[in-house]
Amino acid sequence: MTRERNLRRVPSAVLTGLIGLLAVVVAPARAAGQAGVPGEVALAEEEAFRTAVAAVAGAVVRIEPGAAAATVNAGAEAAPSSGPSTGLVIDADGWVVTTAFAVPADVTETVVVFPDGSRGVGRVTGRDETRGIVLLRAAPLPAGIAPAAAWVPRGELAVGQWTIAVGRGWDATAPGVAVGILSALHRSWGRSVQTDAAVSPSNYGGPLIDIRGRVIGVLAPLPADTAGMNAGTELYDSGIGFAVPLEDILRVLPRLQAGETLRPGIIGIGYRSRDAVNATPVVAVCRAGSPAVRAGMRPGDRIVSANGRPVTRVADVRHVVAPLYAGDTVELGLERTVGDRPPQLLTVKVELTATLPPWRRTVLGIVPVRVAGGEGDAPANAADPAGVTVGWVWPDGPAAKAGVRPGDVVVAALAADADAGSEAQRIDAPAVLAGFVGGLEPGRRVVLTVRRDGAPVEVAVETGVVPAEPPTEVPAREGDPAAVRVVRLEAAELPEPVLAVVPDGDPKAPLGVLVWFDQPRGAVDGEAALRVWRAAAARHGVAVLVPSSADPQRWGREDIAAVARGLEALRGKRALDPSRVALAGSGAGGAFAWLAAERLGPGVRGVALVGAVIPRQATIEPAEPGRSRAVLFGGTVPDPAVRDADRQRLATAGYPVGTLPVTDGAGPPAEMLCSWIEALGVL
Amino acid sequence: MNGLSRTRPPWLATAVVLLLSAAIPAAAATPGETIAGAARSVVKIYGAGGVRGLEAYQTGVLVTPTGHVITVLSTVLDSDTIDCVLDDGRRFAGRLIGADPRRELAVLALEGEELPALPLAADQPRLGAGSRVLALSNLFGVAVGDERVSAQHGVVAAVVPLDARRGAYEAPYRGDVYILDCTTNNPGSPGGALIDWRGRLVGLLGKELRASTSGVWLNYALPIDEVAKAYDDIIAGRATAPATTATERFDPAVLGVILVPDLLDKTPPFIETVRAGSPAAAAGLRPDDLLVAVNGRAVPSRMAVQQTLGGLAAGDPVHVTVVRDGMIVDCDLGPRPAREGGR
Structure with a gap:
């Protein structure tokens, strides 16, 4: 077989030129690895590799x-x-x-x-x-x-x-x-x-x-x-x-x-969905003091173009913005819907920044009625699809002072010092209200339109910082303790089911979720867990997951995966309120709860550590809209200075840090934790 | 072992090599033909193991028509029965006839005649970085019976001394190896054939090890000349003791260099004081100088300084490189004393 014939048998191989004595073959990829390609080609390529390397080696x-x-x-x-x-x-x-x-x-x-x-x-x-x-x-x-x-x-x-x-x-x-x-x-x-x-x-x-x-x-x-x-x-x-x-x-x-x-350039917005790949880029939050606010962006804006490129998904925006630097300007096309009028198109120039002012979660002190939803969804209000129903108001909070009452339905909100002529934002889900409030700094006056007894009423509320300490009393749901069962949550790839203490009842009535990591001791006794958690779970409508540790000596990464799958399984059985999910634990379990919360992501709204400090390997990312959690410390630790340092770090990062008044060795503070779950829903 | 070396003296290996190399075409074959030709000599080896993450299988290469198989020395060979399966599915009982513990190679004998062998051509020049190679091995044990071993392709990424370990185990061989741009670091691959695109055996795939410094898994092969030396030693029954790997440490204080105290695992070798009248003082070293190299070798830590000095022979010139005020400064400290404390 001659060399020439062999070469002709490579249909798409293109001889692009000669470097000295060698033929350089580009395209198709790895063609030389295919049967039928002559060894000469491979050897010529080898020479080409060497020549190419020699050309750059001196640098x-x-x-x-x-x-x-x-x-x-x-x-x-x-x-x-x-x-x-x-x-x-x-x-x-x-x-x-x-x-x-x-x-x-x-x-x-x-x-x-x-x-x-x-x-x-x-x-x-x-x-x-x-x-x-x-x-x-x-x-x-x-x-x-x-x-x-x-x-x-x-x-x-x-x-x-x-x-x-x-x-x-x-x-x-x-x-x-x-x-x-x-x-x-x-x-x-x-x-x-x-x-x-x-x-x-x-x-x-x-x-x-x-x-x-x-x-x-x-x-x-x-x-x-x-x-x-x-x-x-x-x-x-x-x-x-x-x-x-x-x-x-x-x-x-x-x-x-x-x-x-x-440094990377930041716009200072959060999207309504965390699903970057599929979700439409609708702004949920504009951080106070951010380039987005300076450029006049608002929650509810849909980004339709970035630097002239049409965008339909959050990922499209990231493709344009991620290569840019702080100080660069990106031109965003926005679609804004005000009231029932047709959407208007506008263009804003956003000068990206490297850092944002520290953010602390802002609240009105409204605790909405529970609304079910999957993780990351913007749950619709089942009670009233056209608003957010107030379940209770935080004692002495801004909403209480302004006269907001349980049963009011918030249907619109307007920052009082908004541009003249701008219209109130329609509020149709707790997540929308959360986004609206999260974009404001504390001390801003907000005019809420609430429906009370069928008639619209305007209430002016001044925003405040999220309280660190849970209220001493929260309205209880008073479920029947006898109707609480141990449920075995099974899922594919889960070797052992995760046990959960779950109140019976309407599968559509949303439950709060608490995951309790005790000291690691392998398999958990379901009956014992039921005795501990039954009353509090019923009283506050909370499902309590009590995972076992795969290794009886320590908590490990596989235990987090088991919890994640257990939560998925629970979501398949019962309606859950995504704004009321917390992890807690005692001793080694408390430290582990922090790590688990990091891995499980922003869906975890609170972490309580009893007799534990934040593990050294943990990172404390600064709080951001959509990534903030309430933290409670309880019990005593060997070195109180370490816990004081934890408090300091958390406060600097913008997290509310409260105290859980528990006595050592008294067992899990079931009532306090379950009532805290209810309070986590505060907006 | 003695019997074997009588029936097949070492010079015969060379003769066979010459005979066979003459028969190898320059570069006519297609890759498919090249691989098929070489793979006939690649042997799937099954032995002990299967526990604690150690595989019970590896690869070997027939290097004589009379059944000598070269492979890596491993726990797989710690077995009364070593099954060797050829490319055509024929199964032989392998007998361990000797090992080179330094290069970690072993020779097995199969009872056979006119077996397809790849010659151990020791006189080949070393390959350079960028040379295209093919790796033939039973990675992950996917080939069974008469199934052909897997072929992978890549290039020689570098030719450097092996500095490798797996956990606490440190590889005794410190000579040059071919670092491969080819993922050969897999269960079953050790002992596989590294061939060039002309079908010549150019190396033997090494064990599953990590680079000592960076911790990355190594894809490497022992060059054919080292393999041939090991083979000849084993066949001749020459004892090959493992090289001493523990380098004696040498305190630079003997030269007048007192380093900062060792507080961290990897304390950078800053000079704390220089003893007056010492070779270091004569060479102009100063406190706060940072040692970065001894005789051209990087010394990122105090321990590395002591080991590098320890690796020199008494009387070898000592040449240090320091960073001083953001500049590189080279100093000669004269010959290394014989022992610490000048004894």
Whole structure:
């Protein structure tokens, strides 16, 4: 068989040119791996890989781990990795691009090893926190460094083309090579491209190049949702790797050279649904003092375009906004419906910001009647689809002072100092009222339109901060304690059912939910749990989940998964009020309740820790609309200073922190916790 | 073992190699033909294990027509019966005839004649980064009976000394390996064949280990020349003691360098004081200098300084690199003394 005949048998292989003596074959992806393709092609490609790597090797340097990094960051978390990483020299003045993985935040200088083995100090000049990119200055460069010159514009990239990842983490003097194809173009919300070449700590910071040796981008551990310094590093062996296009880095290079830290740009809105992929981008909250408020956005606005691109889902908006920086401006097209008039279209220019003023949950002191809903839904008011029915008002709260009464139906709300001529927002669900109130700072006057005895009445209420302490008395539902049963919640992939103490009754009457983590002791005794929780569960209409720990010695991650599935199963049996879900626990179970709440997400509205402190590995994210929870501390802990520190951290982050008056060893404070569940619904 | 080395002396291996390499075409075969040809020599090995996350299977390669199989030394071979299944489904009882504990390789003998072997060509030049390779192994044990082992492709990512561990276990071999851009770090893969696109055996897939420094799982293969050396040693019955891995530590105080106290796990090696009249003082080292390299090797911690100095022989020149006021400074400290305290 001749070589020529073989080549013709590759139908879509395109010979794009000759580099020296070798034929370079692009397209189709991994074609050479298919049977019938001659070995010559594979070997020619191998030569092409080598030539491409040689073209860029003079620009690829090693970034040493550890020592220099620790000079400015003496903390225990100084260096995320003790292995060497990679950097890319982008011009002769000694500018080197690398990643935050190699040079974590707060580190100001690091050691660079050049291909000839000599060392230099790289000083951090700028950071791009949206992409995890760090710019170093390592001057003067030794002889023999050839800064990366050729790069590929985004527009020329095609999925399926060869990509080669080059790094010096393995060997400072010879470049490491990994070969793959371009897997996808717009990843990490438009901030990266994806390759199946092996990307790992050894080549983070190195270039991803094309078969001609031109730089596509800089390899980085960039996950879809950036969270934490090392996010994305776990993907190193999975066939998924990311590179930040060099085009994007060069665009902001002057700013990085000037010493700027580029941070993600924030609009300051929350959406009505947390389902980013499918949900329509309808604004639920505009944070006080946010760019959204400055631009005149309002709860209820539907975003229909972003920078000229039509958007129909929350994800579409993120694709436009995530690549932008604080200080950039995004133009949003909004559809606003006022009253029964046809929707109006308007355009706002939003200048993105890096941080928002600290947020604390604002309330009116209205506690709506319970409304069922799935997690993340905006539940409709079953009692009155055209409003929010007031169940009770918080004693001495703003609504009480303004004369709001149980049974009133809130149908509209207007911030008193809104633009002249703006109309009240229609309120048809507790979530809508929550969004409206959440966007206001404390001390704002709100005019509520309530229907009372069939007639509309206007009530002026001044917003207040959510109270930290639950009221001593809450209106009870007084269910029958005899009609409380232990329910076994079963679900697929759940080895053991989760036990729950559930009051009988109308399956449509929404229950509150409490998950109680006791000291871990393996399987829970259902009868004992019933004795503890029966009266309080009936009195306040609360389903109490009492999970078992898979390991009798400790609570673990699988126990959280079991709770999540148990909750799903319960939702299939009974109506649940999503605004009244809390986790609580005692001792090790209390610390674990905090971790479980972090993992279960914003659906958890309260956490109570009895005889426990917040575990050290926990993160306390600042409170935000849609992500705030009430916290209660009870019982005593070995070191009260630790708990005081917890209170301080939580208060700084904007969480209301109250006290649960319990005596040690008295068993779970069932009545107090179940009445607190009812109070969690306050708006 | 003695009997075997009588019936098949080492020089014969070389002869077979020459004979077979002549028969290998330059680059004519399609990848399918290349893989099919080499896979005939790849053996599925079943032995002890199956508990505590240790697999009871791995891979080996027939390297002589008379039934010598090279594979990795592992708990799989801790068994009275080692089942070896060839590409065509033939099943043989493997007999362990020897092992190289440093390179962690072993040779099994199968009772057979005219078996399809891949020659151990020790005289090949080392591959470089970017060389295309194919890996043939029974990863995850998916191939059974006469099913062909799995083929994977990739390139050599780097050629570097192995520095690997798995938990507390540290790999004794410290020589060069091929780091592969190919996910070969899988149960069953150890002992598989690494071949080039001409079908030549160029390496043997290594064990499931992590890189000591970064903790990433390693995809690596032992280069063919190391494999051949191990084979020759095993066949000749030469004892190959494991290399001493515990490097003696050497306190830089002997050279006049007193480092800051070791408070953290990885205290950065800042110089606290320099003893007057010492080699360090003569070389111009100063307090607050940060040691970053000793003789070109990165020293991210106090312990790394002691280990790197300990790895030098007495009399070797000591050359340190420090960061001082944001600049790199190189200093020569003269020869390393023989023992601490100058004894």
